Amino acid sequence: GAVVSQHPSRVICKSGTSVKIECRSLDFQATTMFWYRQFPKQSLMLMATSNEGSKATYEQGVEKDKFLINHASLTLSTLTVTSAHPEDSSFYICSARGLNSPLHFGNGTRLTVT
């Protein structure tokens, strides 16, 4: 079945650096990708919705310049956490769907900023 690959699964970086997370659809064309963040003991929080070839739509309270999302092809979306700080440490999950296909989730990326 369809698979969404998210990479890396874990990343540790120093404060002030930028981190890029990739989300790939392996055997379907992902017309829409979603990025989520999960805070400890809380539900998934949708950060942004990304349609291929257009700018991402960010949820209220999510900084566009902080969390850069690119969805340049039908199989790849990237989330870049710019100038990361310890408060950005979290679990980031992507999901993807194609036309007439269900939503598939990546396995998530655990980001730790030291």
Add this chain to the structure above:
Amino acid sequence: ILNVEQSPQSLHVQEGDSTNFTCSFPSSNFYALHWYRWETAKSPEALFVMTLNGDEKKKGRISATLNTKEGYSYLYIKGSQPEDSATYLCALDSNYQLIWGAGTKLIIKP
């Protein structure tokens, strides 16, 4: 603003009992209704995608029904087991927009 409501927020069920919970959504803007099973810090596991009014889907001891006209879906778990403990999320798919409910946290008591 589209809003998806799930009730109850949390639920304690004795092992072996059956249970069910609700996802309510605005009947307009409907494309599909997703159910996910989610354990904290893991990627949510897709349970069902439901698209047609009257749909009923089943996966083992878990089943779901859909009423798009009145805007609700029920998730049923038969003969609850400890491994069923998780948060069950529903999401309204209005095509290019996914609106999540807050989830029902299910705890199975042995």
